[in-house]
Amino acid sequence: MQSNRPVTAFSHLRWDFVYRRPQHLLSRLASGHRVIFVEEPVTGSGEKPAWEFSTPEPGILVCRPHTPSDSPGYSAQQLPYTKQLLHEFLERENLDSYLLWFYTPMALPISLGTSCSPITPTCIGSIECCSVRTSTGRIANGGSMKSRNASWAVHPIGLRAS
Numbered sequence: 001m002q003s004n005r006p007v008t009a010f011s012h013l014r015w016d017f018v019y020r021r022p023q024h025l026l027s028r029l030a031s032g033h034r035v036i037f038v039e040e041p042v043t044g045s046g047e048k049p050a051w052e053f054s055t056p057e058p059g060i061l062v063c064r065p066h067t068p069s070d071s072p073g074y075s076a077q078q079l080p081y082t083k084q085l086l087h088e089f090l091e092r093e094n095l096d097s098y099l100l101w102f103y104t105p106m107a108l109p110i111s112l113g114t115s116c117s118p119i120t121p122t123c124i125g126s127i128e129c130c131s132v133r134t135s136t137g138r139i140a141n142g143g144s145m146k147s148r149n150a151s152w153a154v155h156p157i158g159l160r161a162s
Contacts, residue, residue, distance in 0.1 A: 006034040006098040010107035012073060014039050015054075015062045022103050030059030033099075040073045040104070041065040041082055049081040051089065063089065074106035082110050 045066040071077035
C-alpha cells in the first residue's frame with residue numbers, strides 16, 4: 001500500500017553544507033511526500049528555544065533548532081529543548097501521521113513520546129553505526145524494539161513502514 005505521509009528526517013548534517021546522499025534521497029522523496037529535514041541544534045543562541053525554517057527545494061522544509069544550551073549536537077543537554085520544539089512543531093502543523101527517518105542515531109530519543117509510524121535510522125557510513133543505546137533498551141542493526149507509542153525498526157538503509 002502506498003503512503004504519502006510526511007517524512008521527518010533528523011540529520012547531524014546541515015542541509016546546505018554539502019549536497020550528499022541525504023539530500024539526494026529526500027529530494028526524490030519530496031515528489032510524493034512532504035519532507036521535513038531537522039538539523040542538529042545551533043548551540044547557545046538565545047534565551048528560549050526557537051526554529052529557523054527554510055525551503056531550499058519544493059516539498060522540502062528545513063528546520064534548524066536554536067537552543068540556549070552550549071552542548072553540541074543531539075546531546076542529552078539538548079534533549080529537553082529539541083523535544084519541546086519538535087512536539088510544538090508537530091502540533092502546530094497538525095501532523096498526526098508521519099514517518100521518521102534518522103541519519104543520526106543520536107536524535108532517536110527526541111522522538112520518544114511521539115505518535116509516529118515505524119522509525120528507520122539510516123547510516124551514511126558503515127552498517128555498524130546503526131547500533132543505538134537508549135534508556136529503554138538497545139537497538140542494533142536489523143533489530144527492533146517496542147515502546148509505548150511506536151514500533152521501532154532499524155534497517156541499514158531505506159524507508160520501511162510496516
